[in-house]
Amino acid sequence: METTDHVLIVDDDRGIRELLATYLEKNGMRVSLAANGRQMRAALEQAVPDLIVLDLMMPGEDGLVLCRELRAGRFRAVPVLMLTARSEEADRIVGLEMGADDYLAKPFAVRELLARIRAVLRRVRMLPPGMEVTESAQILGFGDWRLDTTARHLLDAEGTMVALSGAEYRLLRVFLDHPQRVLTRDQLLNLTQGRQADQFDRSIDLLVSRLRQRLRDVAREPRYIKTLRSEGYVFSAEVVPKEGLR
Numbered sequence: 001m002e003t004t005d006h007v008l009i010v011d012d013d014r015g016i017r018e019l020l021a022t023y024l025e026k027n028g029m030r031v032s033l034a035a036n037g038r039q040m041r042a043a044l045e046q047a048v049p050d051l052i053v054l055d056l057m058m059p060g061e062d063g064l065v066l067c068r069e070l071r072a073g074r075f076r077a078v079p080v081l082m083l084t085a086r087s088e089e090a091d092r093i094v095g096l097e098m099g100a101d102d103y104l105a106k107p108f109a110v111r112e113l114l115a116r117i118r119a120v121l122r123r124v125r126m127l128p129p130g131m132e133v134t135e136s137a138q139i140l141g142f143g144d145w146r147l148d149t150t151a152r153h154l155l156d157a158e159g160t161m162v163a164l165s166g167a168e169y170r171l172l173r174v175f176l177d178h179p180q181r182v183l184t185r186d187q188l189l190n191l192t193q194g195r196q197a198d199q200f201d202r203s204i205d206l207l208v209s210r211l212r213q214r215l216r217d218v219a220r221e222p223r224y225i226k227t228l229r230s231e232g233y234v235f236s237a238e239v240v241p242k243e244g245l246r
Contacts (some may be wrong), residue, residue, distance in 0.1 A: 005121060006030040006047065010040045010066065011055040020053065023110045024117075037069075044075055051117055054085035054100070064098050071099035071166060072152060079120045083108075089140065100164050112145035123190055140176045141240040145215065145225060147176060154214065167192060168211050171204075175225065175235035184232040208233060 007024055012018050012035050021031040027107070031048060034040040036058060043049075052070070056063035067080055077098045082100040101120050106111060144157040152169055154162045166171065170192040183191075185204045192207070208225060211217075217224045224237050 004028060004030045005051070005117075006032070006053050007047040007053060008032045008034065008040070008043055008049040008119060009053045010034045010036075010063075011053070012058045017238055020110065022111065024090055027114055029117075037066050040066060048075065049078060051079045051081060051121060053083060053113070053117070054080050056082055064081065067098040067100055068166070071170075077242075078144075081113075081120060098154070099170070139241070142176065142179075142235075142237040147172065149173070158235060162214055164214060165210075167207055168214060171207055175233075176239050177235065179235045179239045180235050182228055182231050188233065 009017050009020050009024075009030060009031060011020075014051070017033045017035070021033060024031050030212070032043045032047070037060070039153075040052075054063045054067060060102050063082055063084070067082065070078065070080060072075060076099070079101040080099060081102045081104065083104055083106060085106045102116050104116055115236070138148065138150045140149060147153070148154045148155065152164070154164050154169075154172070156162060171188065174188060174191045175237050188204045188208075192204075208227075209219070212225055215224050223234070224235060226234050226236050228234060
């Protein structure tokens, strides 16, 4: 039996909440509403939605703070579509860095929002079987590195913490969950950003390059992330879960 998609709308503007709820419900979706972070958390405890529409510009805890919280906790797998009244490129990039799967600037047509919601859900559900990121291990070891998946800390052999952006962390998690497996650019974009690459999209290559710098990995003779021409990337190091680090 086909299930109804459940969308949680988090926006401090009551008019926008009600408008979106009416339109999405008319198009066969189940909708929950929240005006702020506190109400969002209460709604998540009641039922985990299929997707969260999250406003960026809210008083108190804004969308970036809430998105960062979602990605650091047990609801990190829920896709997030971020709304904002600002359309500058920098805001979009920051939103994606914090873990948003898509971005839509106000004012927007409700039909476009519906299309974006469906596209994000479709991309998430198109991931190949076994490609989901696991959350069981709290510490993952590889080579001279350890990743604390609870605190999101990357530690080198001396225990020094290396800062990772949200996008870098998600990419590393994907590699650590699927070592010795060839991952295409489309798969990496789907798993890290919830979208697919177009013909000229090289963002995943730039992100891999940044992650290599964090891991002090030499591209010509990589120890961790190897490039397979015309195929994608493979994480070649052995990954050891928490119990193997004692």
